Amino acid sequence: MLRSRMLEFSVFCAVVLVFTIAPAQGEYTYWQHEPGTPGDWFDPSNWDNGVPTDIDTALIDNGGTAVIAGGDGQSEQLRLGSSDTGSVLQSGGTNTISNCMYLGKESGSQGTYELSEGQLTASDEKVGYGGMGTFTQTGGLNTIGWILDIGYESGSQGTYELSGDGQIMSWIERIGWSGTGTFLQSGGTNTISYNLRLGSWSGSQGTYEISGGVLETSDFYIGWNGSGILNITSADADITVSGLLNFGPNGSLAAVPGSTIHMTGSVFENESTSPAALAGLGNLKLIFEGGSGVIDPFEAAAEDMGAVTEGFVEGNFLLDTLQLGGTAAGKIELVDDFDNQSDGATGNEAVYVNNLIMNAGATINLNGLNLYYDSTDPKQFFCGDATLDGFVGQADLDTVLGDWGENVPPADPRADLSGDLFVGQDDLDMVLGDWGESTGSIPEPASATVLLLGTITMLKRRKKT
Numbered sequence: 001m002l003r004s005r006m007l008e009f010s011v012f013c014a015v016v017l018v019f020t021i022a023p024a025q026g027e028y029t030y031w032q033h034e035p036g037t038p039g040d041w042f043d044p045s046n047w048d049n050g051v052p053t054d055i056d057t058a059l060i061d062n063g064g065t066a067v068i069a070g071g072d073g074q075s076e077q078l079r080l081g082s083s084d085t086g087s088v089l090q091s092g093g094t095n096t097i098s099n100c101m102y103l104g105k106e107s108g109s110q111g112t113y114e115l116s117e118g119q120l121t122a123s124d125e126k127v128g129y130g131g132m133g134t135f136t137q138t139g140g141l142n143t144i145g146w147i148l149d150i151g152y153e154s155g156s157q158g159t160y161e162l163s164g165d166g167q168i169m170s171w172i173e174r175i176g177w178s179g180t181g182t183f184l185q186s187g188g189t190n191t192i193s194y195n196l197r198l199g200s201w202s203g204s205q206g207t208y209e210i211s212g213g214v215l216e217t218s219d220f221y222i223g224w225n226g227s228g229i230l231n232i233t234s235a236d237a238d239i240t241v242s243g244l245l246n247f248g249p250n251g252s253l254a255a256v257p258g259s260t261i262h263m264t265g266s267v268f269e270n271e272s273t274s275p276a277a278l279a280g281l282g283n284l285k286l287i288f289e290g291g292s293g294v295i296d297p298f299e300a301a302a303e304d305m306g307a308v309t310e311g312f313v314e315g316n317f318l319l320d321t322l323q324l325g326g327t328a329a330g331k332i333e334l335v336d337d338f339d340n341q342s343d344g345a346t347g348n349e350a351v352y353v354n355n356l357i358m359n360a361g362a363t364i365n366l367n368g369l370n371l372y373y374d375s376t377d378p379k380q381f382f383c384g385d386a387t388l389d390g391f392v393g394q395a396d397l398d399t400v401l402g403d404w405g406e407n408v409p410p411a412d413p414r415a416d417l418s419g420d421l422f423v424g425q426d427d428l429d430m431v432l433g434d435w436g437e438s439t440g441s442i443p444e445p446a447s448a449t450v451l452l453l454g455t456i457t458m459l460k461r462r463k464k465t
């Protein structure tokens with residue numbers, strides 16, 4: 001008797017303990033408004049367990065549609081289409097999900113979210129988790145604290161359309177993680193603080209098609225084990241990469257003429273062995289503008305054929321335009337870390353660009369590799385070639401001496417070959433160091449007489465000033 005009372009007492013204590021210590025448990029609340037017409041998110045009768053609070057899991061899985069036109073919607077998890085289908089239309093107010101939002105949770109399910117105004121906030125969003133997910137954003141702000149996945153599990157399918165003045169802010173976006181993901185941007189702003197990945201795991205496919213709007217990311221990985229496709233369909237697309245632009249082994253680039261990517265302190269990596277997959281490079285302008293203190297590695301991928309027109313072809317990883325210096329100065333150093341030509345060697349590949357633009361403060365460290373430019377009159381780049389005519393000689397010396405002692409920008413920004421925004425000894429040294437280098441086969445003799453003449457000219461000019 002005593003024992004059983006003691007037991008009862010302990011059970012009672014345990015129960016009291018659980019109720020006092022354990023945090024409040026969230027409930028599942030299912031949308032039960034008839035699926036034929038949209039219903040108000042905030043009407044308690046539309047849910048089987050009341051309007052969801054910030055600890056509840058909200059499920060719309062009866063084919064129905066909840067509308068948020070104002071007010072503050074909340075849930076811990078939101079599942080639109082768990083095994084069946086479900087939708088949310090948001091045209092105002094806020095919708096805050098403390099954990100994850102799923103569109104199409106299980107295989108065969110389908111979830112849809114339309115955001116035209118207001119704010120949606122979630123820790124994670126899975127557009128097509130195991131099933132099919134569609135997100136259409138024409139306005140408003142979608143903030144993802146951690147990861148936006150589009151096409152998560154193998155067999156899933158996710159599509160995100162961003163247009164109008166819609167804004168996305170996220171930490172990571174993975175388009176095609178193990179499934180198929182498509183991002184279509186025709187307007188708005190997509191800002192990613194850490195990285196954007198297209199086609200991650202084997203069997204996945206991630207496509208980013210942009211015809212307008214602003215895309216800003218730190219690191220951008222295009223194709224890894226899965227296939228990743230960047231398709232720039234209009235020159236209006238405003239793309240900025242601030243950390244790393246990586247074309248992976250299964251990466252593809254399609255781009256229309258005039259397509260531009262701004263590299264604001266961004267490494268250019270190329271791990272592709274398929275120039276056909278990166279044919280878009282032939283229409284692309286890369287603008288390096290990381291500032292005077294930043295030198296960005298640039299992967300050489302082309303077969304080094306010398307300064308001949310045959311080298312300037314799509315099949316040789318030809319880049320249309322390499323511009324150093326935009327809103328800030330741009331500096332690069334060539335590297336050949338990856339064997340793009342599959343000849344079993346690194347350190348022997350080159351860079352071919354149709355147009356080379358070097359603005360104030362620009363430098364290229366060749367690192368023993370070759371860069372060729374101007375497909376109509378092929379030239380080899382030399383660091384001492386101020387006039388960019390493929391030859392280092394008197395004209396380059398005259399350019400440096402002409403602006404001697406000037407701070408930059410001097411009359412001719414190319415007089416500052418060293419990129420330190422001053423025209424002086426280091427620039428002269430670069431001309432003399434490359435003296436007589438020539439794209440053609442007949443270099444001017446680097447004779448002492450020529451160097452002496454140059455120095456005399458320089459001294460004369462210095463006296464004048």
Ligand SMILES: [Ca+2]
Nearest residue numbers: 300301338340
């Ligand atoms: Ca290479």
Ligand SMILES: [Ca+2]
Nearest residue numbers: 385387389391
């Ligand atoms: Ca020259």
Ligand SMILES: [Ca+2]
Nearest residue numbers: 416418420422
């Ligand atoms: Ca200088």
